[in-house]
Amino acid sequence: MQFRTLGRSSLQVSPLCLGGNVFGWTMTEAESFPVLDALVGAGLNFIDTADMYSVWVPGHHGGESETVIGNWLKRGAKRKDVVIATKVGMQMAPDRQGLSAAHIARSVEESLRRLQTDYIDLYFSHCDDASVPMEETLGAYQKLIAQGKVRAIGASNFTAVRMAEALEVSRKTGLPRYEVLQPQYNLYARSGYESALEPLCLEQKIGVVSFSALASGFLTGKYRTAADAAKSLRGSGVVKNFLNERGLRILAALDDVGRRHSASVASVALAWQIARPSITAPIASATTVDQLNELVAATRLKLDPAALEQLNAASR
Numbered sequence: 001m002q003f004r005t006l007g008r009s010s011l012q013v014s015p016l017c018l019g020g021n022v023f024g025w026t027m028t029e030a031e032s033f034p035v036l037d038a039l040v041g042a043g044l045n046f047i048d049t050a051d052m053y054s055v056w057v058p059g060h061h062g063g064e065s066e067t068v069i070g071n072w073l074k075r076g077a078k079r080k081d082v083v084i085a086t087k088v089g090m091q092m093a094p095d096r097q098g099l100s101a102a103h104i105a106r107s108v109e110e111s112l113r114r115l116q117t118d119y120i121d122l123y124f125s126h127c128d129d130a131s132v133p134m135e136e137t138l139g140a141y142q143k144l145i146a147q148g149k150v151r152a153i154g155a156s157n158f159t160a161v162r163m164a165e166a167l168e169v170s171r172k173t174g175l176p177r178y179e180v181l182q183p184q185y186n187l188y189a190r191s192g193y194e195s196a197l198e199p200l201c202l203e204q205k206i207g208v209v210s211f212s213a214l215a216s217g218f219l220t221g222k223y224r225t226a227a228d229a230a231k232s233l234r235g236s237g238v239v240k241n242f243l244n245e246r247g248l249r250i251l252a253a254l255d256d257v258g259r260r261h262s263a264s265v266a267s268v269a270l271a272w273q274i275a276r277p278s279i280t281a282p283i284a285s286a287t288t289v290d291q292l293n294e295l296v297a298a299t300r301l302k303l304d305p306a307a308l309e310q311l312n313a314a315s316r
Contacts, residue, residue: 001043001299004280006207007179009152011121013046013083015274016299017209018292019285020049024064025057027287032068033075038289040081042296048182048209048283050087050126051111062092063114070116079117085180085209086111087126087156099129101140108144124154124182128162138166138175145176154180154209160196167204178206180280185210187219187250187269187315188242198278213273213282214266218242221251221265246315253314257307263297270298272311 003012018039023032039047053065066086073079088107091097096107111120123144125137144150155163155178163181170177181201185193189212201208214220216234223243229235254265261268266284273282286292303311 003045004207006122006152006154006209006280008205009122009179009207011083011152011179013281014044014299015281016044016270016295017046017048017085017281017283018044018295019211019283020047020065020069021053022065022285022287023049023053023068024060025054027068029068029071031287033072034289035286035292036069036072036077038292039296040077042293044296044299045081046083046085046209046281048085048211050090050124051107051114052087052090052092052126055090055092063110066111066114070114074116083121084115084117085122085124085154086115086120087124089124089126089129099125099132099137099140101136104137104140104144108149112149119149119151121151122154122180123150123152124156124180125158125178127157128155128159130162134166134169135173135175138170138173138177142176152176152179154178154182154207156182156211157184160200163197163206164200180207180209182209182211182283184212185273185279185282186213186215187254187272187311188215188247190315202278207280208278209280210273210282213270213284215242218247219250219254219266219269221254224248224251250311250315253310257303257310261301261303261307263301264294266294267298267301268303268307268311270295271301271303272308274298275303275308 001014049065052062054060055062089099141153183193218238223229223238226239229239254268258268273279284295
């Protein structure tokens with residue numbers, strides 16, 4: 001496995017990141033451990049989670065995903081073998097959200113406790129918070145980095161304007177800069193990232209770890225009709241957002257490229273992103289070892305220029 005550098009940080013990661021939102025939500029701890037074991041066994045090292053996963057589930061309070069990962073680490077996984085990204089800022093409770101120094105200081109300790117580790121490799125601002133000066137937020141991160149509790153920081157769900165502002169604040173003040181951006185990006189949802197964020201990240205040498213890389217499962221090919229979508233909790237969103245002429249055109253191109261390369265639709269969709277110069281690692285979730293293996297296959301799939309252009313043309 002050839003690792004990639006995240007921005008200008010010292011973090012070296014596999015070209016695919018395992019999404020941890022499903023741990024403790026649609027997967028029990030017992031179901032999660034084999035997938036995490038298989039990830040490391042396949043030579044990958046990158047795991048993404050957040051403090052608020054999965055606060056949306058009745059009876060959950062957030063932190064369920066971090067707890068599963070922490071128990072997996074305690075069971076015997078070698079901490080140095082994995083790069084763990086988690087996030088702060090989304091609402092955990094009415095009085096628990098945002099990017100104030102006080103909220104960050106409290107939240108990082110809770111994440112460290114749940115993860116059962118003394119440091120977080122990559123700590124994301126999960127969403128922008130215009131109510132807090134960027135100097136305050138970045139200053140809070142500076143303290144955590146100095147204390148050895150965080151190795152690098154990133155920004156998720158930031159616009160290009162706000163990301164540029166944050167980078168300029170870091171340049172002027174000497175505060176740590178966001179080395180990584182986590183935007184929504186996939187073969188269907190391209191323009192939001194490619195129009196303004198991608199040029200900025202290339203210019204500033206920002207690592208990019210994209211979420212929703214498989215478009216809520218649509219780019220696995222399992223949703224092709226309204227009847228298919230009715231079988232899944234995410235199906236209604238798929239019908240609404242992706243099951244249209246353009247979406248089906250993208251699936252047809254993925255099918256064709258997959259046949260020529262003897263690869264699955266999901267593997268091709270991820271390999272298209274992995275081949276893009278600005279993308280460090282797309283994020284995708286797996287609920288079984290078989291699904292994980294399908295994701296891992298994307299890291300070994302080298303799409304030829306004709307295949308890349310076919311996918312680009314179908315998804316324009």
